[in-house]
Every structure is written in structure tokens, then in C-alpha cells.
Amino acid sequence: MLRTRMADSTGSLRPVPAVEKTARVLRALAEGGRPQGISELARALKVSKGTLRDILLTLDAHGFVIRDADTRFRLGPQLRALADASSPDLRGLAQPHLVSLMETFGETAILGVPHDGKLEIAARAEPTSGLHMSAPLGRRLPLDAGAHGKVLLHGEAIGYDDEQLFRGVRAVAAAVIDARGRRVAAVMVVGFKERVDLRTLRRIGERCATAAAAISRRIGARGVEEAVSA
Template identity: 25%
Template sequence: MDQVLSSVRNGCRLLKIFLDSPKELGVTELSKKLQLSKGAVHKLLSTLESEGFIRQNEKTKQYTLGYTLLELGTKVLTNHDIVDFSKPFLDQLVSRTNELAVLCVQDSKDAIYVAKEDSLHPVRFTVESFRRFPLYSTSAARVLLAYQPEEFQDEILQEHPLKSYTPHSYTSVEQIKEDLVTIRRRGYEISSNRRNTGVTGIAAPIFDSTGHVTASVSVIGPSDRVMPKQEEILQETLATVRAMSAQLGYRMS
């Protein structure tokens, strides 16, 4: 950790605050969230603004993310081969299930939907792309977590209090750990109402040539449509991840 610059870390922490906050924030609020002095926060903002990572609203005098981040995000996606690789598979999965299909990856201790193809139904469930969320919070994320070492699972589940999204969300680490064991044993996850009431997700992992889980694919939709077709959608999802894994060089033993 001797190689870490505290100023750079604080700048990164500041930028991350906007992921789960209102569009604009002021110095006072940022100071409280970062537990830094207003003077230190103002210096961070000025530096980030000079490089285009932060911009100030001249009317409100509050700050929001800058366009440089959008450029960098676009560059990441352009270079992210699995996004382009997944598109025809997601397209085909949507055409066969008529529901939303998403590609989920792990980034450090979070999960992110990096690609999606929307449902063909006029009334449909959708998700916000490129938003971070806990690795225990959705079927797609739990599939990723299930194939991580137990020590990492414990770290994720015990680092912060579990977030509750609906009355059906997991309330204990033990419940999630049991679910992770089940996911790994059967190779998929089916979950209803845990992140969004009335919504069911069916997810399965993608393996690379080394046998490592690189991402997951999930089909998500209103429970009253998905549950009657649960087995059919599950088989389509499993067929999709098997085909993707095979093209990535994975060979089942």
C-alpha cells in the first residue's frame, strides 16, 4: 500500500460518490461523505474540473460528473471484447425468450451490467446499464459470486450491512451462502422478488478456457410471464452460456 497516493485515492473516492447519489452535489455534502475538510474537497474538485472529470453548474454552483468520464467509459466499452462478443448471443436469446437478456461482469467487489438487449414485449422490465451493485443483490451477480473462493465471498458478505431491496430480499449472510452453494451445485440461479417485486431472473455463468467464470447471462422479466415458461427460459439460457463458453475455449471435463 506504500505505492498508493492518498490524493489520487481521494479523487477516485469523490468520483465514485456520484454513482449512488443525486446528479449534482455541493462541497459541504461531499465533505461529509468523504470525511475530508471543505478545503481539501475544493482542491480535489478544482483539480478534477481542470481535467474534465468534474464540471460545475454555474447556476447552482454544485458539481456533477464531466464529459471526460463519458469518453473514457466509451473507450472501455470499445475495448471490452466480451461486450461485442456477447451481442449476437443476447440477440438470439431475446428472440427465443422475448424477455430482457443481460451480460453481467464483476469489477473488483461489485457487479455491473455491461450489455443488454431489451424485451420484445411492449410491457417489459429493463435495467440500467453500467451501474454498480452488490455481488449478492441479483441472480446474475450471485452467479458470479458463487464461483469465487469462499474467503472472497465472506469478505463481500461481511464488509457492509446487507442491503434490503424488497420484503423478499435476503436478510442474513447464512441465507446467501446457502444460495451460493446451490448455484454452484446446479450451475444456475432462479430468483424472484429479491431485487424487484414481481420480477424473476434466470442466470447462468460463462466460463473461459481456463475454467474461470468471466461473466454471467441472465434473462429477466415480469414473474407472471417468466414463471410459466421457467423451464423453457432456463434451457435457452443454459444453451446460450454453453455456446459462449465453448467459443471462449472452455471444455467441460
């Protein structure tokens, strides 16, 4: 009987007013992009200043918002901690796609993540035999060059590198986009010029874009098909 009642109760939404107001406050602070005062928030949310003050001070006590010296409020570090705890494992999500790219084209596939102004190799799939590019985990590359730089910094849908970063090496990349529309990683394939002609590079680029779009959707990106492949 208890199980039946619980199943029935979870089938319909019963909003909790205090929780709903708190969620609206946090969303308003996030979308505002700057510290906001109680009066400004109260007008925007159409709630009383007293209620809003109680919500903000409670959130402040838990570190979810921070009250500045001028009594304006902004999002606090505990929200970042919660977000980090719920973040998907980008490397784990990317690995099957990297393996598929490697097996399809016989070249090294890489997930690169920007870190301290460089592109760090966070995951990779390398052929087990034959001549191929080596991609040591943790190796860092210039962020503003190569195929990855074109998609991460310059917003290109698919970035191509014909011996621009390394002599004799061709590469192609597509960006992984997160729920906030940020380009947070690059799916790449690299190979020696003698093994990868320009027509093949184009085919690989299309597959990289497909893989990057799939990963992007898994981490909450919306409209990613257009953003990646347009």
C-alpha cells in the same frame, strides 16, 4: 515457386529448441502459481541452469518475467498485456445470444460482468415494445444476490431468482467460464413476475445455459457443457 515452398513448410512442425524451452519455462511458472528459483525450475524442466538462466534473464529484460529480490522468478506484466490484446470481445460474442434470448422469450437479456465487487451490465438486448425490464448499460447490481450471484459466487449451474432481488421481478442466469475455469460473466434474462411464470423461467434457464456454454467455448473453456449444465 516461393508460395509453394512456404505452403509446404507450414504444413509440418519444425520446433525451434529455444522457443520450445522458453514456452516450457513460462508454462512452469504459470502452473506453479508462485515465484520459483533457477535450481527448482531446472530440476522440474530437466534443463541446465546456465541455459535456464539465459532464458529467464532475457524474459526479464522484456518484462515477461520478474526477478524478485531473492532471485526467484515470476510471470511479468507484459504477459498480461499480450493476453489482454488477444482476449476476445466478450460483449460482441454475447450480443447475438442476448438478441436470440430476447426475441424468443420477449424479455430483457443481459450480460453481467463482475467489477469492483458489483455486477455491471456490459451488454443487453431489450424488446422494442411492450412492458419489459430496463437494463441501462453500466448499471451495477449487488454481486452477492439474485440469480447471477448464485452462478458466479456459489457455483450453481443455473441460478433462479423469484423476487429475491427486486419485488415483482423474476430472473435466471448462467455463468460464462473462461479458459482457466473462472466464472467471468453471467448471461441473464429478467422479466416481470406477471409475464414470466415459473415453468417459463425454467425454459429460459436452459436457454441461458446453452448460450453461456457457447460463449464459454468461444473464449477457450473446456468441458464447459458439464460445468454449465450439470
